[in-house]
Amino acid sequence: MNTTRRTVLKSATASGVLAGLIAAGALRPTQVLAADWNKAAFEAHDTAGALKGIGAGTPAESKDLILKVPDIAENGAVVPVDVVSNIPNTSSISILVDKNPSPLCAHFDFANGALADVSARLKMGQTSLVKAVAKADGKFYTAQKEVKVTVGGCGG
Amino acid sequence: MADPMKIRAQLKGDVTEVRILMGHAMETGQRKDAAGKTIPPHFIQSMTVDVGGKKVIDGQIGTSVSRNPVFGFKMKGAKVGDKVVVSWIDNKGDKRTDEVAVA
Amino acid sequence: MKQSLIGALCVIVGVGSAFAQTPAKKPATKAAVKATPAPAAEVKDAATLEFEKFRAEMEDSNPAELFEAKGEEQWKAKRGPKNVSLAETCDLGQGIGKIEGAYVKMPRYFSDADAVMDAERRIVWCMVEKQGYKFDDIAKQPFANETFTPDITNLVTYVAGQSRKMKIDVPLKDPKVREAYEMGKAIAAYRAGPYDFSCNTCHGVDGKRIRMQNLPNLSTPQGAMSGVQGWPGYRMTGGVMLTHQWRMGDCFRQQRFPQPKYASDAVAYLLTYMIGNANGQVYKGPGIKR
Numbered sequence: 040m041n042t043t044r045r046t047v048l049k050s051a052t053a054s055g056v057l058a059g060l061i062a063a064g065a066l067r068p069t070q071v072l073a074a075d076w077n078k079a080a081f082e083a084h085d086t087a088g089a090l091k092g093i094g095a096g097t098p099a100e101s102k103d104l105i106l107k108v109p110d111i112a113e114n115g116a117v118v119p120v121d122v123v124s125n126i127p128n129t130s131s132i133s134i135l136v137d138k139n140p141s142p143l144c145a146h147f148d149f150a151n152g153a154l155a156d157v158s159a160r161l162k163m164g165q166t167s168l169v170k171a172v173a174k175a176d177g178k179f180y181t182a183q184k185e186v187k188v189t190v191g192g193c194g195g
Numbered sequence: 196m197a198d199p200m201k202i203r204a205q206l207k208g209d210v211t212e213v214r215i216l217m218g219h220a221m222e223t224g225q226r227k228d229a230a231g232k233t234i235p236p237h238f239i240q241s242m243t244v245d246v247g248g249k250k251v252i253d254g255q256i257g258t259s260v261s262r263n264p265v266f267g268f269k270m271k272g273a274k275v276g277d278k279v280v281v282s283w284i285d286n287k288g289d290k291r292t293d294e295v296a297v298a
Numbered sequence: 299m300k301q302s303l304i305g306a307l308c309v310i311v312g313v314g315s316a317f318a319q320t321p322a323k324k325p326a327t328k329a330a331v332k333a334t335p336a337p338a339a340e341v342k343d344a345a346t347l348e349f350e351k352f353r354a355e356m357e358d359s360n361p362a363e364l365f366e367a368k369g370e371e372q373w374k375a376k377r378g379p380k381n382v383s384l385a386e387t388c389d390l391g392q393g394i395g396k397i398e399g400a401y402v403k404m405p406r407y408f409s410d411a412d413a414v415m416d417a418e419r420r421i422v423w424c425m426v427e428k429q430g431y432k433f434d435d436i437a438k439q440p441f442a443n444e445t446f447t448p449d450i451t452n453l454v455t456y457v458a459g460q461s462r463k464m465k466i467d468v469p470l471k472d473p474k475v476r477e478a479y480e481m482g483k484a485i486a487a488y489r490a491g492p493y494d495f496s497c498n499t500c501h502g503v504d505g506k507r508i509r510m511q512n513l514p515n516l517s518t519p520q521g522a523m524s525g526v527q528g529w530p531g532y533r534m535t536g537g538v539m540l541t542h543q544w545r546m547g548d549c550f551r552q553q554r555f556p557q558p559k560y561a562s563d564a565v566a567y568l569l570t571y572m573i574g575n576a577n578g579q580v581y582k583g584p585g586i587k588r
Contacts, residue, residue, distance in 0.1 A: 075241060075253075075255065076240040076241055076255050076286075077255055081240075081255070081257040081258075109348055109349070109351065109352050110348050111344075111345045111348050111349070111510075113349040113352070113510075113534070113588050114534040114535060114588050116261060116262070116534050116535055116536070116537065117261045117356075117534040117537075118261075119352050119355055119356060121267075121355075136259055139259050140223070140225060140258075141257055141258060141259065142259075143257055143259075144256070144257055144259035144260055145254060145255065145256045145257065145259075145260060146254065146255045146256075147252055147253070147254045147255075147268075148252070148253040148254070149251070149252065150249070150250055150251060150252075150253065151246070151249040151250060151251050151270075151272070152246070152249075152251060152270045152271045152272035152273065153244075153251040153252055153268060153269070153270045154210065154268075154269040154270055154271060156268070156269040157266065157267065157268055158265075158266065158267035158268075158355075159256075159260060159264070159265070159266050159267075160260070160261040160264065160265050161259050161260060161261060162221075162223070162258075162259050162260070162261050162262075163259075189345070189509075189510055198364060198368070199367065201363045201364060201367060214358075214359050216359060216360075216361055216363055216364055218361075218364045220444075220537075261534075261537070262536075262537030263361035263364060263532075263537050265359045265361065267359065
């Protein structure tokens, strides 16, 4: 398991409501753990803060981390992103949008046969670098690409 | 109550592709309504995918994920008929679990 | 729909909107409809080609499915003052409850209503006549916004999904349908409003575009199909499910025309013209729109 994440969380405590629910036994911790949400990383307002939050610091660029995004997004509200890591033993992938108010978009931990291959759709407030960060054998790697966000025309 | 997800899990060769559609507003907390009032954040924070009783994906997501989120994952080792269980929970404690069999 | 009466030909949404869209109240920009001196074929610039690379993926995982699923539930459930289901009472032209392929064979003439009806108009008719809903209640807020999706939208999406990969086949040989088609053609050509626009100003010739969007020529089968394809559609802007009826109203808005009455003859006529022109083309099902 991702110990970094858990340590971060202990210091950053999740929202009081959820904590209350868990205390009340309304949420079984064996299911989805909202309390596990990495508040520090997700609420960071810049990429450096988000990277620090996931324990990545300054990840090394890697050609084996493949980030597929459009050069120009048809609509900034829905930008398709696909990340594949060919780095052996990749245990997690995070996706960030540099210029979003909170750059960290998503973080996935893999286990039990999951391939390091995820797709998602993101909101982008403006033209920005999109970054993928992969963790493998305790080390962090990154790849990035710019996505242009355009003004569209009619309703199609 | 949260709307059901649409989940598709297909075995292609030895790789199972899981595709998930979730119905959720994914409010960022940065938008204003017509009256100029800030709409409070409301977004899915955590999601998991369990296949055949084992956790395969443990995901955390933030407000930058699009409204009505779409996710795709891949895995090895699943068989046709294995149960794929997807769960999510949002920042208000709303949650949803749906399942489908690998086809 | 908030976006009325803004000077923009098309309201600028989408961009800053993902985060900060107070419902489209940005200053107006008069966007010129540019005619490129192009041959008949659609000119595709780099951006269009880039969008198309992701089209298939976007269509394959389309949130429209969520609305389709709701529509299926609502189609089959006993509802309304008369507590009957549409599945057991509503005839979309293929017999009661038969919906497979019904969407691509509408608009058509329905003798029980003595009117040419597109799919949405017909389902509304069934909801009123068979289930006992009041038309005015449905027409009060007939289209989705960010916080509300009317049942009719879900129902249309479900019915449209039952015509996936089928050929458009509007019965234009039926004299009533033909008449509606001709009326629709006349409406498409009708110039009026402060800009002296008609539908055809943007959608009547080849090779026009507005900003990044190519504008289909609705008088050709392929052009008409690209106008039909994708409706009902999941609109990425705002993340709402909208119908073909909504799209017609939106064109009226962009022309600075008064809104057409919901589920009216005028809209059915326009749709008959547009969908009729797409006869023979394959409909892919509910779509995803910019």
